[in-house]
Amino acid sequence: MPPAITADRLSKTFKVKVRDPGLKGALRALLKPRYRDVHAVRDVTFAIEPGEIVGFLGPNGAGKTTTLKMLAGLLYPTSGRVAVAGFAPWGGGPAFKRRIALVLGNRQQLVWDLPPEETFQLNRAIYDIAEPDYRERLAELVALLDLGDLLQKPVRQLSLGERMKCELAAALLHRPPILFLDEPTLGLDVTAQEAIRRFLTQYRERYGATVLLTSHYMQDVTALASRVLIINRGRLLYDGALAALVARISRTKRIELVLADGVTREVLAGFGDVKEFRFPNAVLEVPREDAATTSARLLAALPVADLSIEDPPIEDVIRAAFAGGIELDEP
Amino acid sequence: MGQWEDEFILDCGLRIADWRWRVEVQGNVRGSKRSLTIRNPQSAIRILAALWRLNLAEELQYRANFVASVLGTFFWIGTALLTLAVFFSHATRLGGWDYWEVVVLLGVFNALTGVIEAVLRPGIGRLAGEVRNGGLDLVLAKPVDAQAFVSFRRLDIWRLSDVVLGLTLAGYALHRLGHTPSLAQLAAFALALASAAVVVYALWVALMSLAFWFVSVENLSVLFDAVYEGARYPVSAYPEALRFLFVYLIPIAWTTTIPASALTGRLRPEIGLAAALVAGTALALSRLVWRAALKRYTGASG
Numbered sequence: 245m246p247p248a249i250t251a252d253r254l255s256k257t258f259k260v261k262v263r264d265p266g267l268k269g270a271l272r273a274l275l276k277p278r279y280r281d282v283h284a285v286r287d288v289t290f291a292i293e294p295g296e297i298v299g300f301l302g303p304n305g306a307g308k309t310t311t312l313k314m315l316a317g318l319l320y321p322t323s324g325r326v327a328v329a330g331f332a333p334w335g336g337g338p339a340f341k342r343r344i345a346l347v348l349g350n351r352q353q354l355v356w357d358l359p360p361e362e363t364f365q366l367n368r369a370i371y372d373i374a375e376p377d378y379r380e381r382l383a384e385l386v387a388l389l390d391l392g393d394l395l396q397k398p399v400r401q402l403s404l405g406e407r408m409k410c411e412l413a414a415a416l417l418h419r420p421p422i423l424f425l426d427e428p429t430l431g432l433d434v435t436a437q438e439a440i441r442r443f444l445t446q447y448r449e450r451y452g453a454t455v456l457l458t459s460h461y462m463q464d465v466t467a468l469a470s471r472v473l474i475i476n477r478g479r480l481l482y483d484g485a486l487a488a489l490v491a492r493i494s495r496t497k498r499i500e501l502v503l504a505d506g507v508t509r510e511v512l513a514g515f516g517d518v519k520e521f522r523f524p525n526a527v528l529e530v531p532r533e534d535a536a537t538t539s540a541r542l543l544a545a546l547p548v549a550d551l552s553i554e555d556p557p558i559e560d561v562i563r564a565a566f567a568g569g570i571e572l573d574e575p
Numbered sequence: 576m577g578q579w580e581d582e583f584i585l586d587c588g589l590r591i592a593d594w595r596w597r598v599e600v601q602g603n604v605r606g607s608k609r610s611l612t613i614r615n616p617q618s619a620i621r622i623l624a625a626l627w628r629l630n631l632a633e634e635l636q637y638r639a640n641f642v643a644s645v646l647g648t649f650f651w652i653g654t655a656l657l658t659l660a661v662f663f664s665h666a667t668r669l670g671g672w673d674y675w676e677v678v679v680l681l682g683v684f685n686a687l688t689g690v691i692e693a694v695l696r697p698g699i700g701r702l703a704g705e706v707r708n709g710g711l712d713l714v715l716a717k718p719v720d721a722q723a724f725v726s727f728r729r730l731d732i733w734r735l736s737d738v739v740l741g742l743t744l745a746g747y748a749l750h751r752l753g754h755t756p757s758l759a760q761l762a763a764f765a766l767a768l769a770s771a772a773v774v775v776y777a778l779w780v781a782l783m784s785l786a787f788w789f790v791s792v793e794n795l796s797v798l799f800d801a802v803y804e805g806a807r808y809p810v811s812a813y814p815e816a817l818r819f820l821f822v823y824l825i826p827i828a829w830t831t832t833i834p835a836s837a838l839t840g841r842l843r844p845e846i847g848l849a850a851a852l853v854a855g856t857a858l859a860l861s862r863l864v865w866r867a868a869l870k871r872y873t874g875a876s877g
């Protein structure tokens with residue numbers, strides 16, 4: 245089976261007008277505009293197999309959304325090659341668009357003043373879904389997303405989480421095999437985030453859909469994706485398993501302790517870097533290779549009730565990777 | 576008007592444009608199979624019906640809009656007639672047209688204004704803002720022809736009262752002229768009027784496409800309004816240079832002067848065919864502009 249998505253040396257360059265501040269700058273920009281090339285995406289190459297869920301990570305402005313929009317055929321690539329479901333997305337036409345869904349956390353397709361079902365009906369017409377299929381799929385989505393009586397309420401009366409669930413339903417009525425999700429949990433509370441994650445997992449299991457998602461919330465990525473693409477300043481830095489990434493770039497381990505009486509922060513500091521101290525709980529950070537010996541010393545020297553060795557939170561690892569500009573070799 | 580017109584546009588015009596596009600891009604775009612979504616008129620009608628049904632559901636909540644719209648039209652026509660009356664109290668002809676002939680033209684102008692306000696301004700008129708804030712993203716992700724979808728997604732049904740009132744005014748003026756149009760003249764008028772709507776549409780598409788180049792343009796429709804004001808009077812009333820401009824470059828002469836002339840018998844019925852040709856060309860050109868513009872879409876950054 246050929247890959248569902250391939251990108252080959254994909255690049256997108258935007259021309260951006262440069263403007264000095266102030267009235268003088270505005271006048272100069274008007275009379276003699278200067279442009280600067282912004283390389284939003286540079287030579288990005290990857291392949292995603294059918295049925296994979298891949299997380300797209302990177303700080304704001306890294307090029308995640310631009311890449312996603314090129315894959316969805318919204319933006320015209322400056323250079324390079326893209327294929328999604330066997331189509332060149334730009335100019336893939338309706339046949340291509342029927343195979344994808346695009347959900348953007350900060351855009352909405354639901355009509356504000358009307359109940360979500362009205363928008364669903366519109367999509368039914370747009371995607372030419374037969375009435376029995378529509379009924380069946382809607383019932384399924386209502387059950388999976390727990391939409392209940394939301395369908396008859398005007399969209400403006402729905403909460404953010406309810407709205408996003410309905411957005412997902414609207415985007416998936418045509419049952420696309422490929423999903424592009426840009427920040428699908430943006431601004432949602434923890435319960436709503438979990439509901440959406442659960443739904444995406446179920447949807448993929450049922451239909452073998454390929455999912456590429458970006459998110460700020462690391463939980464989205466750790467819960468859903470076994471593989472991540474990390475992009476920064478338009479370049480792909482890492483492509484592979486999340487766990488392998490952590491092992492490779494985090495030089496430390498966390499020792500989480502539950503202490504008995506009489507241990508102070510100062511005493512602990514002798515064993516490593518104290519990250520948290522809220523008696524009786526404490527977290528110590530030590531070099532990766534010293535984790536075992538330090539643990540043994542701790543157990544011998546202090547009244548320890550409980551001890552566990554963990555990898556640092558993925559957020560911290562990724563942040564360190566971006567901040568330090570650590571070079572990540574392709575696996 | 577309405578669906579017939581849409582189909583006409585979608586089916587004939589876009590095909591020409593699409594064919595040209597194909598010739599143009601050969602070897603240019605890698606492995607892209609260009610195809611028009613709304614090639615199948617049935618699917619176009621189905622989507623339009625669903626869109627407009629949605630609109631109607633929204634609009635029916637505001638019945639006052641209808642009253643306001645009709646009152647506004649009466650007021651506008653009243654003012655326009657008054658202006659004409661003032662002019663004709665000093666002169667007997669305007670660009671070689673007498674009073675009731677100009678009123679026929681005014682009726683046509685008002686009917687087209689109805690189409691603009693009912694369909695174009697609330698639809699493609701919002702494009703500039705959507706290019707800036709990325710609102711176009713979700714339209715582009717759908718298996719529809721983006722141009723057709725953006726253009727005809729809304730129908731502010733109350734504003735169609737302008738079409739009815741405009742045509743009524745034209746009919747009344749015709750009666751005052753003592754002219755009963757022949758069947759050929761009526762047919763030419765119908766064709767010229769449909770073509771006029773197409774030309775106006777093409778002008779909007781071309782103008783709105785500029786938003787892709789000049790993202791910061793605040794309100795492109797103002798530019799259209801300024802130019803379209805010129806269509807309120809017969810083109811023969813303008814100096815030579817302007818006349819040339821309005822006939823050949825910014826073809827607003829074809830929007831009011833030609834249909835009115837076809838109806839009053841000032842021009843021979845064959846002009847209807849010429850109008851259709853102009854409309855087809857304008858539409859094809861606007862399609863090319865749109866295609867080129869879409870490639871420049873950047874979305875709102877994020």
